[in-house]
Amino acid sequence: MSNVLHRRPGLRLGLLLTPPMLWLGVAYLGALGALFITSLWGQNAFTGEVERTWTLDNFRTLLDVDVYRVITLRTLAIALTVTVVDAVVAIPIALFMAKVASSRLKGILLVAVLTPLWASYLVKAYAWRGMLSENGLVSWLARPFGLDTPGYGVVATTLTLAYLWMPYMILPIFASLERLPDSLLEASADLGARSVETLRRVVLPVMFPGLVAGSIFTFSLTLGDYITVRIVGGASQMLGNVVYDNVGAANNLPFAAAMATVPVVIILVYLALVRRTGALENL
Amino acid sequence: MKRTTTRARLARVAATAAVALAIAGCGTSSGGGDSGGSGDEGSGTGEAAGFTPPDIPMAQKLGAGEGEVDILAWPGYAEDGSNDPNYDWVTPFEKETGCQANVKYFATSDEAVNLMKTGEYDVVSASGDASLRMVASGDVAPVNTDLIPNYADLYDYLKDRDWNSVNGQMYGVPHGYGANLLMWRTDVVKPAPTSWSVVFDGASEYAGKVTAYDSPIYIADAALYLMKTQPDLGIKNPYALDQDQLAAAVDLLKKQRENVGEYWSDYLKEVQAFTTGDTVVGTTWQVIANVAEGEKVPVDVTLPEEGATGWSDTWMVAAEAKHPNCAYMWMNHIVSPEANAAVAEYFGEAPANPKACDIAAKGHCETFHAGDEEYASQIHYWTTPIPQCIDGRTDVTCTDYGDWTQAWTEVKG
Numbered sequence: 012m013s014n015v016l017h018r019r020p021g022l023r024l025g026l027l028l029t030p031p032m033l034w035l036g037v038a039y040l041g042a043l044g045a046l047f048i049t050s051l052w053g054q055n056a057f058t059g060e061v062e063r064t065w066t067l068d069n070f071r072t073l074l075d076v077d078v079y080r081v082i083t084l085r086t087l088a089i090a091l092t093v094t095v096v097d098a099v100v101a102i103p104i105a106l107f108m109a110k111v112a113s114s115r116l117k118g119i120l121l122v123a124v125l126t127p128l129w130a131s132y133l134v135k136a137y138a139w140r141g142m143l144s145e146n147g148l149v150s151w152l153a154r155p156f157g158l159d160t161p162g163y164g165v166v167a168t169t170l171t172l173a174y175l176w177m178p179y180m181i182l183p184i185f186a187s188l189e190r191l192p193d194s195l196l197e198a199s200a201d202l203g204a205r206s207v208e209t210l211r212r213v214v215l216p217v218m219f220p221g222l223v224a225g226s227i228f229t230f231s232l233t234l235g236d237y238i239t240v241r242i243v244g245g246a247s248q249m250l251g252n253v254v255y256d257n258v259g260a261a262n263n264l265p266f267a268a269a270m271a272t273v274p275v276v277i278i279l280v281y282l283a284l285v286r287r288t289g290a291l292e293n294l
Numbered sequence: 295m296k297r298t299t300t301r302a303r304l305a306r307v308a309a310t311a312a313v314a315l316a317i318a319g320c321g322t323s324s325g326g327g328d329s330g331g332s333g334d335e336g337s338g339t340g341e342a343a344g345f346t347p348p349d350i351p352m353a354q355k356l357g358a359g360e361g362e363v364d365i366l367a368w369p370g371y372a373e374d375g376s377n378d379p380n381y382d383w384v385t386p387f388e389k390e391t392g393c394q395a396n397v398k399y400f401a402t403s404d405e406a407v408n409l410m411k412t413g414e415y416d417v418v419s420a421s422g423d424a425s426l427r428m429v430a431s432g433d434v435a436p437v438n439t440d441l442i443p444n445y446a447d448l449y450d451y452l453k454d455r456d457w458n459s460v461n462g463q464m465y466g467v468p469h470g471y472g473a474n475l476l477m478w479r480t481d482v483v484k485p486a487p488t489s490w491s492v493v494f495d496g497a498s499e500y501a502g503k504v505t506a507y508d509s510p511i512y513i514a515d516a517a518l519y520l521m522k523t524q525p526d527l528g529i530k531n532p533y534a535l536d537q538d539q540l541a542a543a544v545d546l547l548k549k550q551r552e553n554v555g556e557y558w559s560d561y562l563k564e565v566q567a568f569t570t571g572d573t574v575v576g577t578t579w580q581v582i583a584n585v586a587e588g589e590k591v592p593v594d595v596t597l598p599e600e601g602a603t604g605w606s607d608t609w610m611v612a613a614e615a616k617h618p619n620c621a622y623m624w625m626n627h628i629v630s631p632e633a634n635a636a637v638a639e640y641f642g643e644a645p646a647n648p649k650a651c652d653i654a655a656k657g658h659c660e661t662f663h664a665g666d667e668e669y670a671s672q673i674h675y676w677t678t679p680i681p682q683c684i685d686g687r688t689d690v691t692c693t694d695y696g697d698w699t700q701a702w703t704e705v706k707g
Contacts, residue, residue, distance in 0.1 A: 054696070060431055078704045144570040162502060163556055163572065245556040248706050256703065258408075263699065 043275070050268035061264055069269035079253070083273055086249040089169050090233040096173040097180040097229045098222060105181050105221075106214070109188035110196070121185075124178050132175065136242045139171040143243055163245030171243050172233050179232070180225035187221030188214070223290035230281060234274045250274055347460050348432035350613045356441050356622055362394040363620035366406060366415040368607065369561060370581055370641040371469075371628075372397040381640045383633040390627070393620035401559050402509050403676065410434070416612050416621040419469060421605040422457030423511050423676035427695075429465050434610040436463050442626045448646045451667045456684070457677055458608040466608035467625045470634070472643030472662060473604035473673045474507070474515065475595040477578035477586075479568060490519045490598045492575055494546055497553040505567065505576030506550065508557035510695065510702035511676055514603050515577060516543040516550070518674055522600040531685035532603065533677040540693045540701060547705040557706070561585075568593055580642025580662075604673035605643075638662070644670070 016023045050069055053062045073079050108120045127135065142148040143160050150160035161167050191214065199209040237251025248256075250273055257267035285291060365372050372395065375382030384395050398415070400406045403424035410418055410433045420428060428434045439445040445467060452458075452468035459465055478487060483500065494516070497504045506512055517532035520542055529539050555573055558564040561582050567573035569591050583595045609625045611618065627633055635650035635658075637643075644664035645651065651659035663669035677684065683692040693701075 072700070076700070076704065078707055081707060140566075141570075145572050146570065246551060246554045246706060248703075253703060257699075263696070 046268045046271055046275075049265055050272055052265040054263045054265050069266045072266065073269055073273070079270070082248055082250060082253055085165065085247070086234060086251075086274075087277065089165065089172070089249065090230050092169050093172045093176065093233045094180075094226045094229045096169070097177055098226065100173075101177065101180040101184055101225065102218070102222075105184035105188055105218075108181075108185050109191070110193070124181050124185075128178055133238070133242075135175060136171060136239050139167070139174065140242050143167045143170075163243050165244070165247050167243040167245070168240045168247065168249075171239050172236060173229075175239065176229040176232050179228035183221040183224040183228075184218055185221070187218050187224075191217045219288075220290045223285050223288065227282070227285065231274075231278050234277060347429045347465075350432055350435040352436040352438050352463075353441060353611075353618055353622065354438065357619050359391050359393045359620045359623060360617040361392060361620070362396060363417065363617045363624050364415045365395055365397045365624060366409055366418040367397060367399055368419050368421075368641070369399045369401070371419050371607075371637060372399075373636075373640060378640070381636055383627070383636045387624065387627045387633070391620065391623045393617070393623060395624070401561075403511065404509065407431075407433075410612065413612065413614055416615040416617045417624050418610050418612070419607050420466065420610050421607050421676045423678045423695075425457050425466065425608050425610060426460075426678050426680075428610065429460055432613055434465060435613045435615075437466050437611055437625070439464050439467070441622050442467060442629075444626050444629045444631075444647065447631075447649055448629060449648060449665060449667075451670060452606065452646050455606070457606060457675060466610035467629055468646040469607045469609050469628060470638050470641070470643040470645050471604060471606035471670065471673065471675065472580060472641075473597050473602040474577050475580060475583070475602065476575070476598050477568070477583055477593050477595045478575040479571065480592045480594050482571070482574040486594065486596070487575070488596065488599055490515070490600050491523075493577070494519050494550055495523075497550050500575050501553045502555045503572065503574040504550065504553045504555060505564065505573040506547075506554055506557050507577050508559040510698040511603075512577070513540070513543050513547065513698050513701060513705075514674065514676070516546045518603060519600055520546060530687075531683075532674050533679050534683040534685035534687065534692050535679065536683070536687075536690040536692055540697065544701050544705055548707075551705055551707065565589070565591075581640070584642055601672045601674065604675055606673075606675040638664075 016026075049061070051065055051067070053064055053066045053068060054060070055062055104120075104124075108117055108124075112120060140163075143163065144150075145160070145162075147160060153159055161170070195213055195217075196209060199213045204212070235251055237249060237255050240247060240249045240252060250270065254267045254270050257263045257270065282291075372384055373381045374384035374395070374397070384397065387393070388395055398409070400409060403421050406418055406420060407424050407427050409415065410428055411431070413433075418428070418434070420434075425434075448468055452471070454462065454464065455468075458468060476487060476490060476492070478492070480486070482503075483492070492500075493504050493506065507515075513535075514532040517529055517535055517539065520527055520539075521529040521532060524542070527539055527542055529535065535543060556567065558567065558573075558576075561579065562585075564573065564576075564578065564582055565585050568586050569589060578595060580595065583593055586593045609628055611621045611625065615621050628637065629647050631647055631649035631653050634645040634647040635654035638645035638650060639654050639658055642662070644659065644662040645654065648665055651664055659665065679693060679695050679698055681691050681694050683690060
């Protein structure tokens with residue numbers, strides 16, 4: 012057996028790659044294809060049975076009814092805000108971890124960043140629900156400054172999601188900065204660059220692929236989220252909720268599928284934009 | 295160079311996707327555009343339900359139990375004592391029949407309809423907004439009430455109603471009924487409200503702290519309020535709304551939306567919101583008020599003067615039940631005086647079996663007006679809206695549940 016495999020490298024490679032390729036092709040792309048097909052079907056309004064007749068009605072509803080545009084824009088805005096907030100918070104942390112902290116402290120910080128990932132997503136979201144509630148921790152902390160909890164809504168959702176996805180932003184940036192040799196920073200200083208200029212012309216270009224990778228995580232994870240917004244989002248809804256409601260409540264799978272193509276398209280556009288920056292090649 | 299390889303890769307991806315599409319496409323019949331819903335099929339018969347159900351055979355005699363039964367129920371309808379040791383009617387059933395009960399709870403009627411389609415459940419407790427949909431889609435079978443000894447004891451006014459029977463054939467066993475109530479925090483909302491206006495026209499007083507049930511069926515609550523406050527809209531039945539009436543209800547709900555803190559469907563989430571004070575007034579079930587009061591939250595409930603929407607639940611048996619005998623035994627057990635009394639007390643509703651009133655806590659049946667046909671007729675039980683207006687109008691087409699679902703998404707915005 013091992014002889015056969017040894018003599019025929021093609022067969023070896025084939026056996027090795029077939030399972031993951033099948034996984035990618037059938038389970039992933041196949042599911043996406045099925046999703047798109049389903050979105051072109053109709054539904055019996057009363058029994059909820061899927062009717063397998065071709066129709067573009069679902070996409071027409073999607074475009075004609077204002078509320079779906081509003082929800083799409085809201086989701087997009089939340090995803091972008093979460094990404095920006097995460098980037099702003101993550102860059103200094105990652106920079107400190109990679110370039111300033113001693114190796115002992117670096118280890119501790121790395122564990123600290125990773126630890127929240129061990130706790131359940133739901134536990135963290137419900138913890139925020141408690142903190143953001145009336146007379147919760149947030150309102151108690153904000154009161155001395157004459158502020159109050161933002162209450163459940165879009166702000167609370169953005170805050171919670173930014174917290175949830177933070178490690179996914181910190182880690183890629185940290186990894187990219189780890190590759191930056193100290194000598195480059197010293198050379199930059201020797202050539203008379205101030206720290207801001209070093210940051211802009213030396214650190215940022217090295218960090219950029221990591222930043223892009225992190226933003227793909229935070230952006231796409233936010234785009235598909237529907238649980239956090241149900242827990243702390245008050246009455247507001249995101250794209251995921253419309254999909255969920257149409258699968259769970261209305262049992263309108265075709266329309267849910269049509270709605271689900273929206274984030275897919277947005278992500279494809281985002282990836283296309285990212286690819287143009289060339290950052291994907293340096294990951 | 296890099297560019298071309300990427301493009302080649304993309305081409306391959308596209309080819310794979312095309313294959314996937316072709317495979318998936320095999321399952322599609324690309325017939326004419328007309329879908330002819332089952333709502334239209336029976337329009338000639340003049341039946342209130344407006345459709346002819348698929349022909350599903352009814353059980354004729356019962357055999358021995360199969361050893362287990364898969365139950366799909368509203369929370370609190372199949373308690374085995376794990377939540378509260380005082381409430382356990384599943385264990386006696388298992389001992390008596392030898393059928394191991396596997397219970398799954400659902401949160402909304404829509405979820406129940408969906409789960410029944412999986413074919414993994416034998417019996418389901420269906421409210422009126424789910425029962426007919428399951429009958430029409432052939433997911434449940436007619437019920438042979440002769441095989442259920444306790445059926446004879448049940449209140450007559452619960453039998454042969456348009457949410458549990460079609461053309462005189464029963465599709466389930468009536469279980470109990472109740473009203474969607476108005477709950478408020480007694481320390482915040484003063485004076486005690488007596489009208490739904492506190493969550494509609496007067497909602498701005500509690501802006502951001504009003505709640506509502508997160509389901510398209512809640513549109514009926516708004517319609518009921520309009521039925522009493524704006525008689526010129528001509529709403530006769532909150533489940534039979536034409537385009538204009540639905541638009542009026544949606545307008546009212548959109549105004550309410552500005553003051554809604556959050557919508558609830560998970561009943562524990564509502565308890566929590568009332569506990570923290572994030573929600574101070576809104577629609578509820580008696581069981582939620584009971585849980586909140588158990589946690590010492592200062593809340594009170596009332597049935598407002600406009601009347602209320604409510605539920606009248608029916609146990610139905612799946613068309614392809616794997617354990618039909620145990621399913622029938624369960625349906626008989628759940629309306630037995632002991633079990634029916636326990637459920638009614640635990641969930642907070644009127645039992646369907648008058649004999650349960652002798653066993654239930656003193657005053658329970660009075661509180662929930664069990665046996666009071668007059669009171670029962672004031673509750674507008676959840677019913678699935680269909681194109682044939684169920685209030686008897688024939689000159690207009692009513693909005694169906696699909697329209698309501700879309701309207702509900704628009705309300706939430």
